[in-house]
Amino acid sequence: MKTKACVLLLSLILLLSPLLVSASNFYIFPESDRKHLSYEEVWAWQYDALGYAFNELFARYGRPFNAGSKYDNYFQCQTWYKVDPNYPGDGYVLSNLEWDNYKLIKQVREEMRSLGTKNLDGKPLPPVFDDEIFELLSGFKEAYFQPNQSLPVFDGPGAHYRRGAGGKAAVGTNGRVYVAGWEAGWLMVMYQLSKGGVRVGFVNPANIKNTTVIAPQLAFENVITKTVSAATLTEDPLMTLNTVAQLPAGASVVWLTRYHTATGIWDYVETTVNGQVCRGFLPQGVTDLGWFIDSPINK
Structure with missing residues (x-):
């Protein structure tokens, strides 16, 4: 019986391996x-x-x-x-x-x-499967920080942005911390929460002690646009989908970039809710990006 089970398991692995690769x-x-x-x-x-x-x-x-x-x-x-x-x-x-x-x-x-068509009946860009991002967002890499620090985290690169967890969001450096890069002198990070899920935000380098973080300068697109349907803005597109705000159709947002997870594609945006500037993630397709026209390339 065990032999049959092993054979079946091996067959399943061999069947799935080409798909994963x-x-x-x-x-x-x-x-x-x-x-x-x-x-x-x-x-x-x-x-x-x-x-x-x-x-x-x-x-x-x-x-x-x-x-x-x-x-x-x-x-x-x-x-x-x-x-x-x-x-x-x-x-x-x-x-x-x-x-x-x-x-x-x-x-x-x-x-x-x-x-005037984006050919939405055609084949879309598929979700990406990669063991490097299975529990991460694309573009983030693990980085070392000196332990025993608690760094305040804001939605964007500045203290005027929303601070999650009721104004107490902070990343502890004794756990894993992932970084994407620098924007306006602040470091974009992602970390796992003790109650499950993740949070993406920014930390002020002035608060980071005895650690030099090597990461690229981020170049977001900053496209001013609107939502085409009502949607939930979340700070965690990976696990819990924690709500930042409920956005109605027609809400003004600044589209920054696009991230990939093992299960979907998410647009990273900035908006203002109740007078507070915040950032978060919307499912791809919620924002109207118009016509992305790339610069011509000559041979």
Whole structure:
């Protein structure tokens, strides 16, 4: 009986392994460096996903993206992606075949804009599965802090932002602390709460003792927009979905960037609730981002 159970377990592992590997090594167009894409297969994807698709062409060669940007957060999740510190520039890495695919993807995106459609019936960007972010947000890495510190945490880079936990939010450095980078001189962190769940926020480096944190400067998008439907703004998109505020349709927000978890895609936004500036996460699709038009790249 035990032998049968072991055989079944092994079979299940072998069955799932290719799925897990392919998910953490996901390419929108796996063969775009080896064959010409067809018009139909490009049109099969949503407008937003195609923005990742043409950046994927350059990411294959180690293109660095602005830290904290939506493309950086996405490609950092892919185990195939490695930043090339000597990346020569976008105009020098693609073959003629890849340039043809780049132009086709850009052409289809332009057609979608002219038709006023984001092709929402097409294939969306799928959630990312990577054991590095299974219990984390993309873009965060564990960092060392001198123990026995309690650091006040605010929603954004400044003491004028909301402070969670009834104004008492703080991260203890005896537990694991994850960092994304610096914004306006403050450090963006994520940590697990004693009652379960996580909190994302910012700490003032003036409060950090005897620790030098090496992290990138974040480059958020800062797109002024509105919500297209009512939604819950949460400070924890990973576990408990703790509520920061209930936002109605039409609420003004500043879209900052996009993060990925093992189960979904979340937009990180800033807004004002009852006169208090706060930040949190909304499910992808709640905010109207208009038409993201990437800068043209020339060979």
